[in-house]
Amino acid sequence: MKITLLTVGKTEDAYLKDGIEKYVKRLKHYTKLELIDMPELKNTKALTQEQQKSKEAELIMKKVQPLDFLVLLDEKGAELTSTQFAAYIDKRQIGSTSHIIFVVGGPYGFDASVYQRANDKLSLSRMTFSHQMVRLFFVEQLYRAYTILKGEPYHHS
Template identity: 80%
Template structure:
């Protein structure tokens, strides 16, 4: 199974980039992971949040095929423990989805068209984190999930 991690905007802070690269490198031993960074919108001061979400949705939906299993990283999504998230990933692998796509939207979240296309929504926490930090937290949890599935000693209960 291929996993795509799709984000609106680029990771800017060097320390976050370094952390993301660390876990992406580790994940190569377990799965094929593609990072896709969509360009942030320019000149957004003239746009309402709804208009921004609609424009971001156009970019997001162009990157998705009908066979993809789409998971939105959303504060209203299902919260998983690390072991339950590992079980979720394992189930997706068994179901042989062509591509599992995890998406982090822009600062205002997702347009309704993206919600309609999504298969699942996952929340990393009830707390709010910057979109930059969520990227690092997500790839670490994905790595943790694979080590749990393989019975490796990275995760401790």
């Protein structure tokens, strides 16, 4: 199964880039992972929040194919423990999912059209994190999920 993390904007802080790279490298042993950073919208001062979400939705939907399993990383999503997330990934692998796309939206969340297309919503926390940090948290949790599935000693219950 191929996994894509689709985000709006780039990671600029070196310490976050280093951390992301560390886990992306580790994940190569378990799955095919692609990170796609879509460019942030420009000249947004003249746009309402809804217009920004609509424009971001257009960018997101260009990356999604009809058979892709689309998961929004959203504050309204289900909260899972690391073990539950591992089971979630395992279920997708065992099922017929060939490509799962996890999406981090822009600063105002997702447009209604993206919610309609989504297959699922997950929340990394009830807290709010910067979009840059979410990338690191997600790839670490993905790595943790695979080590749980393989029975490796990274995760301690």
